Amino acid sequence: MKKTLVSIIASFALTGAAYADYGVGVSGAIAVVDASGSETTTAGDVAGGAANTNKKDVQAISPIASIFAEYITDGGIAIGLEHVPGSADVSDKTHSRTENAQGVSGTDATGTVTRTADAEVENFNTLYIDYPIGQGYVKLGYSQIDVITKENAITSSGTYGDATLDGVTIGAGVKGELAGYYTKTSVEYTDFEELKLTSTTSNTIKADLDVLQFKFSIGRSF
Numbered sequence: 249m250k251k252t253l254v255s256i257i258a259s260f261a262l263t264g265a266a267y268a269d270y271g272v273g274v275s276g277a278i279a280v281v282d283a284s285g286s287e288t289t290t291a292g293d294v295a296g297g298a299a300n301t302n303k304k305d306v307q308a309i310s311p312i313a314s315i316f317a318e319y320i321t322d323g324g325i326a327i328g329l330e331h332v333p334g335s336a337d338v339s340d341k342t343h344s345r346t347e348n349a350q351g352v353s354g355t356d357a358t359g360t361v362t363r364t365a366d367a368e369v370e371n372f373n374t375l376y377i378d379y380p381i382g383q384g385y386v387k388l389g390y391s392q393i394d395v396i397t398k399e400n401a402i403t404s405s406g407t408y409g410d411a412t413l414d415g416v417t418i419g420a421g422v423k424g425e426l427a428g429y430y431t432k433t434s435v436e437y438t439d440f441e442e443l444k445l446t447s448t449t450s451n452t453i454k455a456d457l458d459v460l461q462f463k464f465s466i467g468r469s470f
Contacts, residue, residue: 273467285455415440
């Protein structure tokens with residue numbers, strides 16, 4: 249899928265390069281980040297003594313800003329790259345649970361331990377095509393995002409690393425003009441591939457991450 253999307257974008261770019269206007273701009277959006285996933289712990293995990301699976305669905309709503317550069321062919325096709333600086337929370341709060349602590353054998357109780365988990369996303373980049381249809385346009389893009397895990401490290405419980413996910417972005421919007429600038433008002437949805445992480449103690453996390461944006465962009469062509 250990634251190679252196909254990049255090939256399509258490159259083909260449009262080569263076709264329209266001789267007649268292109270270049271544009272740069274900024275965007276503001278309200279982003280809804282949805283994540284649903286599960287963690288499976290092994291029998292040797294310090295907080296369990298037996299394998300178990302915990303599931304959670306979380307959502308965060310936050311404003312985000314981005315910058316973009318694109319060129320627009322004589323036929324109105326825009327080919328560009330968008331970057332979202334900074335980071336955003338996957339959830340609107342840190343999630344925690346308290347469990348009985350177990351020894352290595354899983355039989356001798358030694359009190360309780362509290363697990364906390366949270367995650368951030370950053371480096372949200374999209375290579376895209378805006379294809380005009382009447383007064384509006386549709387968008388197709390290839391996206392990447394970094395997922396930064398922020399769980400607490402419990403003794404002998406292991407830690408997870410971070411990951412970079414690939415995704416497909418689709419959207420639709422309308423273009424306009426404002427005081428010599430061009431504008432785009434759109435709704436965009438990005439579906440990322442499944443996140444799969446394994447801890448240093450062989451616990452596993454699987455999660456699905458989606459981002460829905462309600463966006464307004466303003467740019468200047470030259």
